[in-house]
Amino acid sequence: xxxxxxxxxxxxxxxxxxxxxxxxxxxxxxxxxxxxxxxxxxxxxxxxxxxxxxxxxxxxxxxxxxxxxxxxxxxxxxxxxxxxxxxxxxxxxxxxxxxxxxxxxxxxxxxxxxxxxxxxxxxxxxxxxxxxxxxxxxxxxxxxxxxxxxxxxxxxxxxxxxxxxxxxxxxxxxxxxxxxxxxxxxxxxxxxxxxxxxxxxxxxxxxxxxxxxxxxxxxxxxxxx
Amino acid sequence: xxxxxxxxxxxxxxxxxxxxxxxxxxxxxxxxxxxxxxxxxxxxxxxxxxxxxxxxxxxxxxxxxxxxxxxxxxxxxxxxxxxxxxxxxxxxxxxxxxxxxxxxxxxxxxxxxxxxxxxxxxxxxxxxxxxxxxxxxxxxxxxxxxxxxxxxxxxxxxxxxxxxxxxxxxxxxxxxxxxxxxxxxxxxxxxxxxxxxxxxxxxxxxxxxxxxxxxxxxxxxxxxx
Numbered sequence: 074x075x076x077x078x079x080x081x082x083x084x085x086x087x088x089x090x091x092x093x094x095x096x097x098x099x100x101x102x103x104x105x106x107x108x109x110x111x112x113x114x115x116x117x118x119x120x121x122x123x124x125x126x127x128x129x130x131x132x133x134x135x136x137x138x139x140x141x142x143x144x145x146x147x148x149x150x151x152x153x154x155x156x157x158x159x160x161x162x163x164x165x166x167x168x169x170x171x172x173x174x175x176x177x178x179x180x181x182x183x184x185x186x187x188x189x190x191x192x193x194x195x196x197x198x199x200x201x202x203x204x205x206x207x208x209x210x211x212x213x214x215x216x217x218x219x220x221x222x223x224x225x226x227x228x229x230x231x232x233x234x235x236x237x238x239x240x241x242x243x244x245x246x247x248x249x250x251x252x253x254x255x256x257x258x259x260x261x262x263x264x265x266x267x268x269x270x271x272x273x274x275x276x277x278x279x280x281x282x283x284x285x286x287x288x289x290x291x292x293x294x295x296x297x298x
Numbered sequence: 299x300x301x302x303x304x305x306x307x308x309x310x311x312x313x314x315x316x317x318x319x320x321x322x323x324x325x326x327x328x329x330x331x332x333x334x335x336x337x338x339x340x341x342x343x344x345x346x347x348x349x350x351x352x353x354x355x356x357x358x359x360x361x362x363x364x365x366x367x368x369x370x371x372x373x374x375x376x377x378x379x380x381x382x383x384x385x386x387x388x389x390x391x392x393x394x395x396x397x398x399x400x401x402x403x404x405x406x407x408x409x410x411x412x413x414x415x416x417x418x419x420x421x422x423x424x425x426x427x428x429x430x431x432x433x434x435x436x437x438x439x440x441x442x443x444x445x446x447x448x449x450x451x452x453x454x455x456x457x458x459x460x461x462x463x464x465x466x467x468x469x470x471x472x473x474x475x476x477x478x479x480x481x482x483x484x485x486x487x488x489x490x491x492x493x494x495x496x497x498x499x500x501x502x503x504x505x506x507x508x509x510x511x512x513x514x515x516x517x518x519x520x521x522x523x
Binding site: 109114136140145152153155161162163166167168169182192194195198199200202203204205206208209210211212213214215216217218219220221222223225226229231232233235236237238239240241242244247248249250253255256257258259260270271274275280281284285287288291292295 | 309326341350361363378379380382386388391392393417420421424425427428429430431432433434435436437438439442443444445446447448450454456458460461462463464465466467468469470473476477478479480481482483484485486491494496499500505506508509510512513516519520
């Protein structure tokens with residue numbers, strides 16, 4: 074059973090995973106083979122405490138330790154995917170990171186997710202936080218920088234679409250190469266003159282100039298230290 | 299004619315643009331309709347000075363002002379594309395930013411590039427530096443962050459490929475949405491507790507922790523100031 078807030082998103086996840094949806098805590102009983110708690114991180118512990126310790130439960134949070142679940146058979150199933158409404162998710166491709174308090178429980182959740190996804194991994198709570206941080210770098214932060222680039226173009230009245238070919242090509246390339254191998258740009262070349270010119274050009278964007286400086290320094294350190 | 303260092307890359311560009319390749323300055327004469335100087339930024343000015351002011355020349359640098367060319371008919375043709383050997387470039391998709399000292403020259407280079415690409419734009423030298431900076435944010439910096447994410451996974455002995463679905467999905471989404479609309483993650487949600495936990499988890503990666511803090515601050519400022 075998938076327990077969570079009654080929303081189209083939660084109900085559609087339940088459907089994709091082939092399980093029932095329940096919107097009331099009282100709906101969760103010891104008869105359920107497995108219950109997913111699809112609730113915000115700060116509600117996981119209190120809901121776990123309201124349930125019998127014999128009910129097998131799983132939470133779905135990347136950031137919450139397995140120890141907050143008081144059940145004997147408890148687990149964590151974390152998808153490395155940002156569940157945004159604008160995203161049309163291919164469940165078969167979503168990597169799942171699984172953890173359980175005991176081997177039978179781990180086998181049970183692995184069985185469920187191997188049916189849903191071709192990318193299923195075991196991980197500890199401690200390492201899960203680091204994988205989550207890696208996803209923040211690769212997805213959230215890079216998207217933020219793409220937005221910042223878009224804001225520069227907006228001001229010049231140039232369509233943001235001019236950035237798409239270079240972004241697309243780079244992403245196609247990281248399917249076959251390490252990002253470090255295909256790194257380009259002024260900092261990668263150690264081209265201090267260009268870095269200075271771009272910083273001067275960004276004088277009207279002090280926040281961007283600061284990010285530019287910090288990220289260039291990080292690249293220079295990796296390739297020219 | 300395309301003048302430049304004799305390399306497979308330069309020669310293949312000449313072929314793609316439908317022009318002759320020349321490896322010696324003496325090969326460039328007033329009979330050439332248009333000469334592209336495919337040389338490093340710091341050589342453009344000196345080569346221009348060695349040529350007759352009557353020879354129509356163009357440089358290809360994003361960062362070099364048109365004024366360094368001493369020819370009467372001079373121009374700049376800058377591709378918003380990183381010309382990396384690992385990249386398999388679809389020339390039709392590459393956006394070109396063009397500038398010229400006079401209208402006939404601008405018309406001439408526009409004619410050339412409209413045959414090569416479906417994305418041809420006019421731009422001043424001043425604005426070109428800003429578009430270049432935008433590309434550095436959208437491509438170079440985001441690729442660097444993807445590499446950093448990969449380094450976290452390497453240390454956990456988890457394949458970097460687990461990041462590909464989330465990156466692919468995000469890039470597909472920015473074809474239809476502004477990056478700001480699809481921004482996700484702890485900082486976007488204003489989830490300070492998760493930010494703190496991830497910073498603690500990154501204690502062994504002081505440089506990444508610093509970048510994490512700076513980028514999270516930038517996102518928090520945009521969405522929660």
